[in-house]
Amino acid sequence: MKEFVISEAKVETAVIVGLVTPYQNERKTKEYLDELEFLADTAGAKVVKRFTQKVNGPSSVTYVGTGKLEEIRDFIKAEEDEEREVGMVIFDDELSAKQIRNIEKELQVKILDRTSLILDIFAMRAQTATAKTQVELAQYKYMLPRLTRLWTHLERQRGGSVGLRGPGETQLEMDQRIIRNRMALLKQRLKEIDTQKTTQRKNRGRLIRVALVGYTNVGKSTLMNLLSKSEVFAENKLFATLDTTVRKVIIDNLPFLLSDTVGFIRKLPTDLVDSFKSTLDEVREADILIHLVDISHPDFEEQIRVVEKTLADLGASEKPMMIVFNKIDAYTWVEKEADDLTPKTRENISLDELMATWMAKLGDSCFFISAKTGDNIKELKDLMYKKVRELHVQKYPYNDFLYQHYEEEE
Numbered sequence: 001m002k003e004f005v006i007s008e009a010k011v012e013t014a015v016i017v018g019l020v021t022p023y024q025n026e027r028k029t030k031e032y033l034d035e036l037e038f039l040a041d042t043a044g045a046k047v048v049k050r051f052t053q054k055v056n057g058p059s060s061v062t063y064v065g066t067g068k069l070e071e072i073r074d075f076i077k078a079e080e081d082e083e084r085e086v087g088m089v090i091f092d093d094e095l096s097a098k099q100i101r102n103i104e105k106e107l108q109v110k111i112l113d114r115t116s117l118i119l120d121i122f123a124m125r126a127q128t129a130t131a132k133t134q135v136e137l138a139q140y141k142y143m144l145p146r147l148t149r150l151w152t153h154l155e156r157q158r159g160g161s162v163g164l165r166g167p168g169e170t171q172l173e174m175d176q177r178i179i180r181n182r183m184a185l186l187k188q189r190l191k192e193i194d195t196q197k198t199t200q201r202k203n204r205g206r207l208i209r210v211a212l213v214g215y216t217n218v219g220k221s222t223l224m225n226l227l228s229k230s231e232v233f234a235e236n237k238l239f240a241t242l243d244t245t246v247r248k249v250i251i252d253n254l255p256f257l258l259s260d261t262v263g264f265i266r267k268l269p270t271d272l273v274d275s276f277k278s279t280l281d282e283v284r285e286a287d288i289l290i291h292l293v294d295i296s297h298p299d300f301e302e303q304i305r306v307v308e309k310t311l312a313d314l315g316a317s318e319k320p321m322m323i324v325f326n327k328i329d330a331y332t333w334v335e336k337e338a339d340d341l342t343p344k345t346r347e348n349i350s351l352d353e354l355m356a357t358w359m360a361k362l363g364d365s366c367f368f369i370s371a372k373t374g375d376n377i378k379e380l381k382d383l384m385y386k387k388v389r390e391l392h393v394q395k396y397p398y399n400d401f402l403y404q405h406y407e408e409e410e
């Protein structure tokens with residue numbers, strides 16, 4: 001638990017909750033909660049306490065068991081007694097309407113889950129009309145099956161449900177209808193945007209398209225800026241980028257298009273991925289993907305799997321791909337004592353060893369850089385030049401500027 005100082009009293013505070021299950025051991029849960037805390041921080045909430053519980057699976061009634069829920073309630077009460085208000089409780093998994101209703105009744109504070117938190121950040125980050133429309137649609141998709149909770153809230157205010165059932169249902173049905181209409185409108189709007197974007201993409205000319213993909217916060221925008229000398233917003237926050245940016249990059253005599261796009265994350269609901277269809281078309285239509293990985297992250301291997309799974313969901317896993325490991329400057333490891341005979345863990349592997357392992361596995365389809373210090377960037381550019389040219393010659397064999405150059409070299 002972190003220190004709580006009075007000068008920060010205006011910052012919304014949060015308690016986060018996760019489960020340890022047969023499928024998610026303590027270490028994993030800690031990593032998930034670290035990430036959830038980072039998400040909360042990105043959304044502007046300060047995490048003051050974590051709760052975890054060892055169970056076989058989430059309870060369908062209250063997610064955690066009754067005892068744990070009381071523990072959380074007692075904590076909130078104790079904080080309130082000290083004039084420290086807990087603004088919200090955030091759960092690491094998506095909650096059902098029923099779970100939210102029951103938990104809220106017990107804890108009497110704002111209840112969020114991983115999905116609604118991510119949606120909140122998306123809403124905060126959305127800049128363009130496309131992103132805003134996509135986020136709004138995703139928010140309604142999340143809200144619709146959970147609408148009853150608004151109604152229960154009302155119920156409580158009016159003191160019981162007797163005699164209110166009729167108008168209550170009507171109210172709910174009305175809300176649902178309004179939302180469904182709004183969703184239809186948003187879908188229609190996205191369709192129009194899609195058509196527009198498809199036309200735009202067709203008009204881009206005969207250039208190879210390279211897409212930067214990867215987990216959130218791995219450095220995609222930083223690399224994009226470095227390669228294209230553009231100024232895409234990059235910072236140490238999750239989902240700094242929501243909109244796709246496309247830039248023309250020229251390496252040597254070879255122009256191509258490079259796109260930077262929204263980062264992926266664990267437990268991202270498919271609905272949300274669907275809503276970002278037009279943003280992710282850039283990935284789907286790319287000729288080659290650069291999968292950027294943050295090698296300094298303790299859990300980068302799982303991040304790779306999450307990205308691969310998301311790409312498969314998008315139908316983009318068959319594309320040519322390069323894995324580029326970023327942040328080699330920030331990689332840390334602990335050398336084991338010679339007399340320590342316990343098995344080596346991930347923390348005991350040196351960068352050289354790790355690089356050797358991956359190169360043995362992937363050959364020249366993997367690469368190691370630091371977008372921050374510029375380490376190996378020149379070599380990365382050379383490699384990209386080679387790969388893009390290969391594709392270009394295959395796809396546009398009669399393209400003048402390249403064809404000439406190509407012949408000269410024959």
Ligand SMILES: Nc1nc2c(ncn2[C@@H]2O[C@H](COP(=O)(O)OP(=O)(O)OP(=O)(O)O)[C@@H](O)[C@H]2O)c(=O)[nH]1
Pocket residue numbers: 214215216217218219220221222223233234235236237238239240241242261262263264326327328329330369370371372373
């Ligand atoms: N140490 C180190 N930090 C880096 C490197 N590359 C990027 N960063 C930092 O990592 C953070 C995230 O960088 P971004 O470029 O915003 O990452 P992104 O993948 O675009 O993230 P999202 O758009 O949020 O998905 C920033 O604070 C960068 O300064 C690197 O090579 N080394």
Ligand SMILES: [Mg+2]
Pocket residue numbers: 220221222233234240241260261
């Ligand atoms: Mg970015």
